Amino acid sequence: MDYISRHIGPTRDETQEMLEAIGYASLDALIDAAIPQGLRMDGVLKLPKPLTEYEAQARLQELAKKNTVLKAFYGQGFFSTLTPPVIRRGVVEDAGWYTAYTPYQPEISQGRLEALLNFQTVVQDLTGLDIANASLLDEASAAAEAVGLMSRAVKKGRRVLLDSRLHPQVINVAAERGRVFDLEVEVTDLSQPVVAEDLVGAIVAYPGTEGDIVDPSPVIDAVHERGGLVCVDADILALTLLEAPGEFGADIAIGTTQRLGVPLFYGGPHAAFMAVTDKLRRQMPGRLVGVSKDAEGYPAYRLALQTREQHIRREKATSNICTAQALLAVTASMYAVYHGPAGLTEIAEAIHGYATRFATSIEKAGMRVRHAQFFDTVVVEDAGQEAVDKLAKAGYLVRKLDDEAVAVAFGEDCDDDDLRALLEGFGAGEISEGERRIPAELQRKTEFMTHEVFNSISSETQMMRYIRKLGDKDLALDRTMIPLGSCTMKLNPTAGVETITWPEFANVHPFTPDEYTAGWRELIEELAGWLTEITGYDAVSMQPNSGATGEYAGLMAIRQYHLSRGDDQRDICIIPASAHGTNAASASLANLRVVVVATAEDGSIDMADLDEKIAKHADNIAAIMITYPSTHGVYEDTVRDVADKIHAVGGQVYIDGANMNALTGVARPGDFGGDVSHLNLHKTFTIPHGGGGPGVGPIGVGEHLIPFLPSDANTDYVAEGSDAAHGVPVAGTYYGSAGVTQIPWAYIAMSGAEGLKAATSNAVLAANYVAHELNDAFPVLYTGENGLVAHECILDLNDITARTGVTAADVAKRLVDYGFHAPTLAFPVAGTLMVEPTESEDKAELDRFIEAMCSIREEIRQIENGEIEYEKSVIHNAPYTAHSVTRTEWPYDFSREQAAYPVDTLVHQKYFPPVRRIDEAYGDRNLQCACPPPEAFDIAVDELEPVEEIDVTTTEENRK
Numbered sequence: 001m002d003y004i005s006r007h008i009g010p011t012r013d014e015t016q017e018m019l020e021a022i023g024y025a026s027l028d029a030l031i032d033a034a035i036p037q038g039l040r041m042d043g044v045l046k047l048p049k050p051l052t053e054y055e056a057q058a059r060l061q062e063l064a065k066k067n068t069v070l071k072a073f074y075g076q077g078f079f080s081t082l083t084p085p086v087i088r089r090g091v092v093e094d095a096g097w098y099t100a101y102t103p104y105q106p107e108i109s110q111g112r113l114e115a116l117l118n119f120q121t122v123v124q125d126l127t128g129l130d131i132a133n134a135s136l137l138d139e140a141s142a143a144a145e146a147v148g149l150m151s152r153a154v155k156k157g158r159r160v161l162l163d164s165r166l167h168p169q170v171i172n173v174a175a176e177r178g179r180v181f182d183l184e185v186e187v188t189d190l191s192q193p194v195v196a197e198d199l200v201g202a203i204v205a206y207p208g209t210e211g212d213i214v215d216p217s218p219v220i221d222a223v224h225e226r227g228g229l230v231c232v233d234a235d236i237l238a239l240t241l242l243e244a245p246g247e248f249g250a251d252i253a254i255g256t257t258q259r260l261g262v263p264l265f266y267g268g269p270h271a272a273f274m275a276v277t278d279k280l281r282r283q284m285p286g287r288l289v290g291v292s293k294d295a296e297g298y299p300a301y302r303l304a305l306q307t308r309e310q311h312i313r314r315e316k317a318t319s320n321i322c323t324a325q326a327l328l329a330v331t332a333s334m335y336a337v338y339h340g341p342a343g344l345t346e347i348a349e350a351i352h353g354y355a356t357r358f359a360t361s362i363e364k365a366g367m368r369v370r371h372a373q374f375f376d377t378v379v380v381e382d383a384g385q386e387a388v389d390k391l392a393k394a395g396y397l398v399r400k401l402d403d404e405a406v407a408v409a410f411g412e413d414c415d416d417d418d419l420r421a422l423l424e425g426f427g428a429g430e431i432s433e434g435e436r437r438i439p440a441e442l443q444r445k446t447e448f449m450t451h452e453v454f455n456s457i458s459s460e461t462q463m464m465r466y467i468r469k470l471g472d473k474d475l476a477l478d479r480t481m482i483p484l485g486s487c488t489m490k491l492n493p494t495a496g497v498e499t500i501t502w503p504e505f506a507n508v509h510p511f512t513p514d515e516y517t518a519g520w521r522e523l524i525e526e527l528a529g530w531l532t533e534i535t536g537y538d539a540v541s542m543q544p545n546s547g548a549t550g551e552y553a554g555l556m557a558i559r560q561y562h563l564s565r566g567d568d569q570r571d572i573c574i575i576p577a578s579a580h581g582t583n584a585a586s587a588s589l590a591n592l593r594v595v596v597v598a599t600a601e602d603g604s605i606d607m608a609d610l611d612e613k614i615a616k617h618a619d620n621i622a623a624i625m626i627t628y629p630s631t632h633g634v635y636e637d638t639v640r641d642v643a644d645k646i647h648a649v650g651g652q653v654y655i656d657g658a659n660m661n662a663l664t665g666v667a668r669p670g671d672f673g674g675d676v677s678h679l680n681l682h683k684t685f686t687i688p689h690g691g692g693g694p695g696v697g698p699i700g701v702g703e704h705l706i707p708f709l710p711s712d713a714n715t716d717y718v719a720e721g722s723d724a725a726h727g728v729p730v731a732g733t734y735y736g737s738a739g740v741t742q743i744p745w746a747y748i749a750m751s752g753a754e755g756l757k758a759a760t761s762n763a764v765l766a767a768n769y770v771a772h773e774l775n776d777a778f779p780v781l782y783t784g785e786n787g788l789v790a791h792e793c794i795l796d797l798n799d800i801t802a803r804t805g806v807t808a809a810d811v812a813k814r815l816v817d818y819g820f821h822a823p824t825l826a827f828p829v830a831g832t833l834m835v836e837p838t839e840s841e842d843k844a845e846l847d848r849f850i851e852a853m854c855s856i857r858e859e860i861r862q863i864e865n866g867e868i869e870y871e872k873s874v875i876h877n878a879p880y881t882a883h884s885v886t887r888t889e890w891p892y893d894f895s896r897e898q899a900a901y902p903v904d905t906l907v908h909q910k911y912f913p914p915v916r917r918i919d920e921a922y923g924d925r926n927l928q929c930a931c932p933p934p935e936a937f938d939i940a941v942d943e944l945e946p947v948e949e950i951d952v953t954t955t956e957e958n959r960k
């Protein structure tokens with residue numbers, strides 16, 4: 001069978017039945033009726049003919065073989081590490097983990113929330129700071145986030161100091177972010193005394209990019225004296241041996257957790273971290289897992305402080321971080337759980353041991369080592385290309401620093417043969433034992449990872465079961481449809497996913513010279529070419545590592561374009577009220593002022609309001625950011641008009657391409673007015689969502705914007721004050737989350753032009769089928785031409801809420817008892833549920849969802865009919881744990897059976913959530929963001945708090 005027939009859920013007969021139900025003869029007829037004619041693309045996409053799964057894997061194997069894996073002793077932020085097989089197979093390669101969604105619905109996400117809380121605890125402990133997030137996109141953008149945080153927190157200063165000892169890519173990404181905020185960025189050696197004034201803060205390296213370890217205390221004190229903040233960019237593994245930045249008074253710590261068991265992946269995806277002092281916690285970007293309690297008083301995890309998120313704060317958001325490499329954070333956290341504090345220290349000691357033996361052997365051979373004190377990286381003086389080439393021939397990658405020195409950075413997989421080979425590369429013979437090279441005064445004295453979870457697992461059996469125990473608590477795509485609007489939770493083709501851990505892909509260091517990475521580059525360029533064709537643009541950059549980073553990169557391209565033309569005054573970004581929150585947050589990160597344009601009655605852009613805003617701001621308009629089809633799930637026919645109007649006054653048109661599942665193969669944003677779009681490859685193009693990342697958010701641009709595509713942070717340093725038009729790097733490596741690009745490559749290669757079009761058509765069919773079947777129970781809020789929706793539909797509960805008290809959140813929680821992940825809650829319209837079924841769900845699964853929703857509607861009717869009060873209803877008290885429906889106490893008027901088995905289909909397919917409804921407000925009032933003590937879970941049954949009313953007003957983490 002061809003791949004696309006496996007990808008699309010319904011069989012031909014089922015497709016026909018669904019078409020009949022909504023009154024269309026064929027998929028083509030449906031698409032003709034749904035999509036405004038003027039928007040359709042001419043002809044079909046020019047893509048190669050589709051491959052079977054086996055052919056696609058054979059081709060990927062060919063590409064993989066074109067890479068020469070040099071064993072990485074390069075460092076610069078990326079180190080060889082060993083992913084324990086139990087974690088690789090149990091997490092990275094396990095659909096239960098990789099197909100989960102961001103844990104906005106905490107009751108069905110306790111497993112991954114626990115894993116992320118473990119991540120936060122590791123980071124918090126090792127950095128010695130009060131609170132850590134989970135997680136950020138990469139080390140370089142984490143530094144950029146730190147610059148943003150410092151400038152928000154310290155209003156007075158205008159200058160930021162970046163340590164010249166930071167990795168070059170970190171300096172370049174952070175410096176550009178600072179410049180966008182109009183900060184004065186000074187790159188200076190922070191191992192020397194600080195003289196600058198007017199500071200917002202400084203980022204100091206610990207250790208430096210050359211491996212040198214310098215006490216960060218003097219710079220921390222000096223910057224504090226001048227009123228600034230200090231961020232320490234730390235090596236997470238080195239912190240097992242080095243004293244924690246928090247102990248020296250650092251305000252912020254950042255870094256990457258790649259070397260905690262996450263493969264090199266040719267640069268990403270890897271989870272970065274940020275930890276801050278308590279006083280900065282509300283300013284911290286990214287997600288934060290916190291501990292709250294459920295309706296019965298049991299501890300339960302949830303995303304905390306969500307009101308600071310972009311969804312609600314929009315242009316006032318602390319950052320635009322949404323998708324954030326969660327699967328990789330989980331992987332790193334599991335690595336920490338498996339090894340524990342003693343194991344991590346042992347690994348760090350072994351690495352340090354190799355580095356010291358190497359350094360001493362080099363010295364004994366009569367050569368010089370640049371830095372006397374280091375953790376894992378040794379710089380050999382008077383060495384150059386010759387040594388680099390010789391070692392490459394022997395299969396090793398080392399880093400040529402300048403014409404006079406070569407750096408060798410040790411990782412977890414080093415052995416004595418490697419050490420011998422490396423020494424030989426420099427002409428040194430014997431291995432000599434080395435002295436410890438960690439400065440005595442910086443030697444770690446504080447304890448870390450003392451919590452039981454890091455000290456109770458020693459065997460593989462225990463680890464396997466811990467991973468399984470957490471995974472079993474969660475609902476992911478491997479168990480049920482996840483009908484989240486605007487999220488496109490569709491099938492992730494195993495034929496593509498499987499290849500990401502192939503060593504010829506996974507073990508390639510991002511700074512490996514091009515001559516060894518032909519396979520990687522061919523694959524990525526081929527994919528970029530296909531995406532260019534699919535979007536109708538002229539070029540695509542693969543660098544952004546999330547949709548929101550794509551937004552930022554696209555807006556920066558627009559900003560730089562205007563600047564290059566002397567249009568410095570163009571600093572306004574028009575954004576419709578219905579836009580995804582990241583749009584406004586990204587615009588403000590790009591230092592654009594946001595002007596909101598209203599929504600018309602029918603959900604489209606209010607053209608009169610748009611005209612007014614354009615007339616008022618014409619000369620200052622940099623761009624409009626629109627989502628197509630809009631977040632209202634409708635193909636608006638005004639999009640071309642909107643684009644023309646903005647172009648007429650000299651603005652640029654950004655089309656958010658997160659909803660490409662409604663367009664691929666039938667219409668192209670580059671053809672209907674867009675100058676730039678980002679795509680969420682972790683939606684339409686099948687990269688799994690991973691519980692909140694990996695993300696890949698490439699941008700496509702028209703020809704005039706090509707010079708402003710993201711530059712390479714490692715090689716293209718653009719000095720401050722340079723007048724030359726240039727692109728701005730947004731991630732530390734040129735191809736961002738390169739390591740998962742095989743997945744969209746495989747999806748497109750196996751689908752071909754017709755397959756992609758069929759996927760889109762079936763996605764539109766599924767949404768219209770659900771809308772049609774549910775419209776009587778829950779009215780569909782917006783429809784477009786011919787009463788049709790696009791690939792998702794919004795169900796309006798406002799009237800039901802007004803009449804019965806039942807909220808959209810109640811329905812979302814009740815769906816858990818039916819075994820479903822809730823649809824998107826209250827976005828983009830309050831009091832609604834947005835359903836996106838995708839093409840991958842078969843008719844039986846769609847019908848199961850429809851049955852559940854109709855059954856819930858009947859439960860609501862009992863309240864309408866006065867049979868039961870809202871507060872006492874089965875729906876308001878949902879969801880129900882196995883414990884709650886089996887213990888003696890049962891304080892409800894409805895039966896246990898109605899609570900747990902409301903429809904027959906559940907009898908042989910029941911999911912019980914591990915917790916009852918979570919008290920959202922309690923968690924924010926009592927913020928706790930590290931692992932709670934084990935006793936916290938030890939509530940004896942007779943001490944149970946009575947099942948009480950909890951505040952169920954929708955809070956942000958309910959949303960989607």
Ligand SMILES: Cc1ncc(COP(=O)(O)O)c(C=O)c1O
Pocket residue numbers: 321322323486487546547548549580582583627631656658659680695697
């Ligand atoms: C319409 C839209 N734009 C942008 C984004 C942001 O993408 P990401 O989460 O990858 O940053 C999303 C994510 O949900 C989205 O739905």
